[in-house]
Amino acid sequence: SQQGEEDPQALSIQEGENATMNCSYKTSINNLQWYRQNSGRGLVHLILIRSNEREKHSGRLRVTLDTSKKSSSLLITASRAADTASYFCATDQKTSGSRLTFGEGTQLTVNP
Amino acid sequence: DGGITQSPKYLFRKEGQNVTLSCEQNLNHDAMYWYRQDPGQGLRLIYYSQIVNDFQKGDIAEGYSVSREKKESFPLTVTSAQKNPTAFYLCASRQDRRNTEAFFGQGTRLTVV
Numbered sequence: 001s002q003q004g005e006e007d008p009q010a011l012s013i014q015e016g017e018n019a020t021m022n023c024s025y026k027t028s029i030n031n032l033q034w035y036r037q038n039s040g041r042g043l044v045h046l047i048l049i050r051s052n053e054r055e056k057h058s059g060r061l062r063v064t065l066d067t068s069k070k071s072s073s074l075l076i077t078a079s080r081a082a083d084t085a086s087y088f089c090a091t092d093q094k095t096s097g098s099r100l101t102f103g104e105g106t107q108l109t110v111n112p
Numbered sequence: 113d114g115g116i117t118q119s120p121k122y123l124f125r126k127e128g129q130n131v132t133l134s135c136e137q138n139l140n141h142d143a144m145y146w147y148r149q150d151p152g153q154g155l156r157l158i159y160y161s162q163i164v165n166d167f168q169k170g171d172i173a174e175g176y177s178v179s180r181e182k183k184e185s186f187p188l189t190v191t192s193a194q195k196n197p198t199a200f201y202l203c204a205s206r207q208d209r210r211n212t213e214a215f216f217g218q219g220t221r222l223t224v225v
Binding site: 030031033035040041042043044045048050088090092097098099100101102103104105107 | 118142143145152153154155156157160162167170172200202204206208210211213214215216217218219221
């Protein structure tokens, strides 16, 4: 079963705008991670937030985690056409050893 | 260069055949994973391994088999029992400890002909 569920499924914005994607999960986690996938390629890790952290920044990325609501959000500020990709959240569950479970992803399109 | 390599990039299988997808890493990672991705969908976990000679089923293990005889290698066999094997297969690895990121290969696209 999928642990993470992202919304929206697809998001289309103009260059320069901010993009926000959300992820919800079901069980207790050690951490939550966000990955990016360009079409037909492997995934690239963006950012990891631990269960005891509430917010984390990396360049134009900002991730929040609310463990009481079992949800996370990824904000990309000042988006660029090159940010066009699919974005996935992944959860590292407390009771599942090394298991890493991904959600369905959000397809982001940034129009020039 | 350190990394994770999947081969081949494209693979064609006739119905009823078994095929094996290769995944090799030189990152000295303990944990390795196989995921399946269908068009426009997320990643579904097939199998994962935390250590040599040990592996666990994921959410969609039926019709697949794996081995982990060496730390750097985690091949996936798609058997004839897998009725709908056409998909994009992704291999990943990471250190087997808390709060580590996964590194992915570039994927193998398998098509049944």
